[in-house]
Amino acid sequence: MKNFEIAHIKLGMEYHFDDFFHDKIFEYQIADNINVDYQIKVIISDIFPAINGDETIVFRTRRIYESASGSKLVVYSETGNQIKQMISTSVNLRKITIQLSPEYGKRLPEIEYLATGMAFFGIAINEGCVPIHASAISYNGQAIIFSAPSQTGKSTHASLWKKYLDDVDIINDDKPIIRINDSGAVVYGTPWSGKTAQNVNRCVPLKAIVFLHQAVQNHWNYLSKPQKLTHLFRNVYRPRQEDAIDSLITVLEQLIDKIPMYEIHTDISKSAFDMIYHVIYPEDEQ
C-alpha cells in the first residue's frame, strides 16, 4: 500500500498494474508514515466473498447490494453465473476493496485503472470536489476547462492552445477535479486521465469552463445560470445516492456563481482557437 495526495485528498492505494498510471502516479506519492483518510485496495482473485445486503440496483450484468456496513457493486459475466468484479465500499467510503477476476486477462490493467478511478471520484464527491469529464489546461497560471462528451474534440482544443501559445500545460486530459475555495475555484490534476497519461500534480485557479460542440460555423454564447447547471450536470461524475447528489449540488451552485461558462460551437481550426481565446480574454490583443 503506497500513500498518495490527489486533489488535496490523502489516500492509500494498493494496485497491480502501471500500464495506464505509468510513472506519472509517483508525482502524487507522499511518505508512507503520513496518515491517510481513505484506502483503495485491488485484489486479483476469483475466490469472491459471500454477498450480503439488499439488492438495490439492477443494471444489465451489474447489481448493487447495500447493508449496514456498506455496499457491494458486483459485475457478473454475460451468462450471469460467474462474478467478474466486486467493489466493496464501506459506509463512509473510507475503505474500498476492488476484487477483479483473473479471467479479465489482458484487460486487467484497464479494468483496474477504471475501477480505481471510479472509486476515487466517489471519494472526491464525498470531499466536496467535482470530477468533470473534460480536458483541463493551464495558461499563464490560470486553468481553462474544455468539457464535452467523448469524441467531441476536448483534447484537440487543448492541443491547439499548446500549439499557438507558450506557457500551456495539460493539467488532466480526461477527468480533472474542481474544488471550490474562498477566492473562486481551483482545478487539480489526477492520475486518471483517460487513454493518455497527460496529467500533472498541480492545483491551478480556474478561469473559465468551455462546453464544446462540433460545428462548421464558429459561434458562441454565454451560459445563463440555468444553462450552466444543465451543462454541468451532463458532464460531471454523478453519484447515485441522494446525500451525495445534494453535496454535489451545493458545489455546483457555488461554481455557477463564481465561474464564467460558455457554449462554443466550432471546428478545430486556428480561427476556432482565436475565437475561444478572445471570448475568454476579451481584453487581450493577442
Added chain:
Amino acid sequence: MKIKEGYVLRTVAGEHIVVPIGNEAVNFNGILTLNNSGKLLWEALIAGSDIKGLTTKLMEIFVVEETVAYHDVLAFISKLRTHNILIEND
C-alpha cells in the same frame, strides 16, 4: 398516476431540476428542468393524481382557461412518459 421512486426535485440557482438517484440514476442519465407549473404538477404527482386533478390544480393556481391547462398537463405527462418516470396503473 404518480412519480416513480428514485427521483428528487431540487431548486438550484433558481432553477427547478429533477435528478435521478439509485437504480433510476443508472437508467436515466440526464436531468429534467421544470418551470413553475411543471414544479406544481410534479409535486402533485409525488402524492398521486390524474389528468383532471392536475388540470384543475393548474387552473386554480395560475388562473388559466381549462383548455390551456389541459394541454399543459398533457405536454408535461408526455415528457414524463418519454423518460419512463410515471407509474400509471396504481
